[in-house]
Amino acid sequence: MTDLTCKQFKVYEFIKDFIKDKQYPPSCRDIATGFSINTKSAQDYLKVIEKKGYIKRISGQARGIVVIK
Numbered sequence: 001m002t003d004l005t006c007k008q009f010k011v012y013e014f015i016k017d018f019i020k021d022k023q024y025p026p027s028c029r030d031i032a033t034g035f036s037i038n039t040k041s042a043q044d045y046l047k048v049i050e051k052k053g054y055i056k057r058i059s060g061q062a063r064g065i066v067v068i069k
Contacts, residue, residue, distance in 0.1 A: 008049055
């Protein structure tokens with residue numbers, strides 16, 4: 001597993017904190033709003049974080065993010 005960049009780590013921490021606070025994973029829109037970015041950029045962050053092995057995304061499921069690490 002490769003280390004995350006600073007921004008990727010912040011997104012990863014946001015996901016973990018969101019799940020801890022609300023008991024369900026954030027949507028791409030939640031992430032985009034939290035970082036003042038567009039949803040495409042949020043999706044790109046999720047793809048990279050998943051590729052690096054920190055999360056697992058469940059295809060076809062809204063809010064389908066599972067934290068692995």
